[in-house]
Amino acid sequence: MKKSVAALLICLLLTGCWDQSQLKKLLFVDVIGVDYSGDSKELQVSCVISSLQNANLGGGNPNNVFVESTGDTIYDAVSKTNKEFPGILTVLETRLFLISTAFAKDQPLNYLNSISQFIANPLYGYLAVYDGDLTKLLRKKKINDQTLSEFLVGLLEDDKKRGKIPLNKIVQYILGGAGFLNDFALNRLEPFENGVRLAGTALFRDGRYTGVNLDDDNTLLAMLLDGTSGKNQLITGKVNDKHYTALVQNAHRDFHINAKDGRLHDIAISLDLDLKLIEAGLESKRHTKDMLAELEKQITADLLPKATNVIATLQKTNCDYLQLGHEVSAYHPKLFGGIHWWREQYPTLPIQPQVKVKILNTGILE
Template sequence: MKKLTLSFLILLLLSGCWDQQNFKSLQMIDMIGFDKAKKTEDMKLSLAISSLSEAHQGGGMPDMEVTTTQGSSLADAIENTDFRTPGLLTFNQARMYIMSKSFASDKPIEKMKVLGQVATCPLTSSVVVYDGEVSKLLAKKELKKKTVANYLAILVKEAESINFIPKETLLRFLFAKKDPYVDVALPLIQAKGDNILLNGTALFREGSYSGVDLSPALTKIVLLMKGVAGSGLHLIVDLDGATYDVLVKKARRKIVVNANDNKVTEIMLPLKIQAQILESHTNNNPLTQTKRNNIEKMLTYEINDQALQAIQTLQKASCDYLGLARELHAYHHEEWSKMNWRKEYPRLTIRPDVKLQILNSGVMF
């Protein structure tokens, strides 16, 4: 009997946790927004806290509260938030980090790096840039019968899944400044009337926003040239009054460095694309071999032109998103050792060489 009583007491002691937290007192932060204060050097921190109103078994009405504070640092702003929010703030459900362009232009990594030291802060959540004031964006609270936080999370996640935008996580962003060989490009969100949409990417140089953006069309071309996108990517090409929906089935890129006397003279970016044309607004006539060859030639020229525009935009921003410095450092180290990369990169001759093969053999729908 004594053994049974002792076993029962041990089970009671093991059933609890000494550091347990009351779930009801937790404030689940869904999104974290960053702005630069207008009249001071302070930063503005906006926390979107999601919850369920009218909660009942099996569901409830999604709701969102936004708390905005200022501080001389992120830690200071978080502390000021603690005094204004009942309950315990927790970051472990944060799905996205959003920064305004003004905040992104002024050493954002230095201000955000403390997040990497917060144990509950997800390092794999997406980081995006908003062309406007983030606190005002989150203050909308609701968009198309969804909370703004949920709408943005779905918008970005779906765009990442089809390679419409790059996926950049907090961990990758925080290390961007310390990586001397690759810059980052963050998804760009824009407000248009009452709607919110993705508008390409914001280009970063050595961890700070360059002030230069890539359009949605050029972003997809860059992702192909970088080698992170391929099968399933759609290229929408307007040509001679017709719109072509080009579905990429396979893409393969290379980096070819030409040098003379141990000096880089040219970088070529061959890109082979195998694709199908899903739609054309010209007509529904059968796609003959001659017509396919003509369309293939015209689209190849157009995509090459877009690729060149994308490269020139990257050079204008001095953003090495394609990772050319890493290629030179790894495989052409002698030439690399004689270069001042940041100074020479914007003036280098970099040329794309896109070869498109259309796989259609039947009727264009």
């Protein structure tokens, strides 16, 4: 009996060692960068692999390993890396796909569809645009004492939690497209000092990068106009040359599609914002009801031209980020003349945002 138990324990130990040995061969790709190789249409795929140096039972030192290869598709390039680099690449836990601006201008989603060919599909990684030298960025080991992958993913995670940026998970784009029209906005990163920073969003039309961007403030307004709840988003601006800061407590957006003589005439977008006022550049923290009513008017007057500018930018690039074409076709099919018709109408169609602000609470109210 004792011999049988001893043999069983030995088998279990041997099995554990074998599994541990196989695990050590796995290379977990944290970030994948996609660009063109020089002036060709061959893809240059960079992989940032997360690993531990001096690994032990108590942990180890996090580290990034950079590998790069070229291929006709992402799958092809990663397959070549497997042949050229010891270990087995696994993309199941890939958290970020970064694409260059050059690659983004040429139907990137068609190439990214090949991700579905991987045995383990990394469908929940972020998708973002990098407006700089992608290889130079991904070769970095650390930024601000963090590994490159932790820093990049952390930028997106933190701002996503604050509700300031679109979600942009890759599953949204490789499974059925982004919407009625393949128009969307991807989070944009750019070089900054010795590292990188978030810099608003890049606008896409028909799945291609337009080369036009929205800055951080305009991205926030675009998201509110797109119907996000906006909870705890920070809004800043000026009233009477004095800065104000407010937190969005709730946002409600609605479309009003108007016809004239049986034809689409204009679209009004109403945006109601409930705000918690943090500061308003006033000498006294005591706000009377009349003061708050006046502040509501002033903040509305500050936000309205900004929202109008966002709509104008979207129309100028013919990017229907708000999917207004879908609204017209779904709820007013008699007014909708088809996608080609919409592409012609959208840039010049009167689209007017209407902003209404209500301050819920602030400091001390007399």
